[in-house]
Amino acid sequence: MPGPFARVIAIICGAAAFSGVAQARDSLGLYGDWGAFRDPLVPRCYAIAMAEPSTLQRDYQPYAAIGTWPKRSARNQVHFRLSRKMADGAPIVLRIGGERIELTGGGGDAWPKGDSDNAAIVAAMRSATRLTVYSRDTKGRRFSNTWQLAGAASAMDAAAIGCARLR
Numbered sequence: 001m002p003g004p005f006a007r008v009i010a011i012i013c014g015a016a017a018f019s020g021v022a023q024a025r026d027s028l029g030l031y032g033d034w035g036a037f038r039d040p041l042v043p044r045c046y047a048i049a050m051a052e053p054s055t056l057q058r059d060y061q062p063y064a065a066i067g068t069w070p071k072r073s074a075r076n077q078v079h080f081r082l083s084r085k086m087a088d089g090a091p092i093v094l095r096i097g098g099e100r101i102e103l104t105g106g107g108g109d110a111w112p113k114g115d116s117d118n119a120a121i122v123a124a125m126r127s128a129t130r131l132t133v134y135s136r137d138t139k140g141r142r143f144s145n146t147w148q149l150a151g152a153a154s155a156m157d158a159a160a161i162g163c164a165r166l167r
Contacts, residue, residue, distance in 0.1 A: 014117040028158040032151025036158035044069045045163035046153035051083065051145040058083040060108040064131075065101040066122065066156050068163045076122045076156065080110040083145050095154040096124040103133065110135070126153045 028036035029068050034049045044067055051062035062083040068075045085108050086092065092103040092110045102109040110133060112118040125131065132146040 005060065013125065014038075026162070028162045029155070030151075033148050033153035034151040036155040036162060038159070040163040042069070043071065043163065045159040047159045049147055049152065049155075051147055054083065054145075056143065057085075059085050059137075062108075064147050066125075066152075066159065068159055070163045073141035075160065076111055076118065078118050078121050080105075080133050080145070082108050082110060082133060082135065084135075084141075084143050084148065086110075086135045087138050087140060090136040093134045093146070094121065094131060094133050096121065097128040099124055122156065125149055125156070 010100055026038040028038055028045070030036075034047055036045070036047050037043045037058065046065050047068040048063055048065040051064070060081055060083055063081050065079045065081075067077045067079065069077075080094075080103070082092075082105075086106065088106070092105055092106065094101045094103055094110075099120065101121060102113060103117075104113045112121055121131075128149055130146055130148050132144050134144045137143055
């Protein structure tokens with residue numbers, strides 16, 4: 001497990017990856033392995049964390065992000081960047097607490113299939129200790145990415161509050 005400084009650097013790098021384009025971002029706080037950020041130019045706010053480290057092959061740096069876009073009336077939208085490019089049509093399954101939720105996506109990205117799954121994931125993140133997403137890569141190999149959830153609820157709340165006035 002990396003030290004606190006390494007986790008902060010990883011969260012900041014994940015925020016840059018999630019943004020796509022370098023823009024002004026405000027840090028809203030760091031909570032465990034999770035960070036909360038605000039992009040007032042878009043505007044949007046998000047909680048983000050890097051997946052647990054792994055020595056296995058990775059095509060991408062995996063992260064989980066929960067974003068809010070106030071002008072689109074979109075709140076708590078879950079997105080996962082997985083560590084490998086997935087095979088076309090490969091099942092993508094999230095396990096959190098005792099729940100199993102099928103996701104949709106492609107390439108290295110995964111999302112809930114609908115609003116009810118999105119809400120169920122966000123709710124479960126508030127009480128579970130970790131979540132894992134499983135799939136198969138383009139070579140047919142199973143892989144998974146795991147996120148610890150300590151601090152996730154606080155980061156999601158900070159992101160929601162951070163965007164409350166950005167309409």
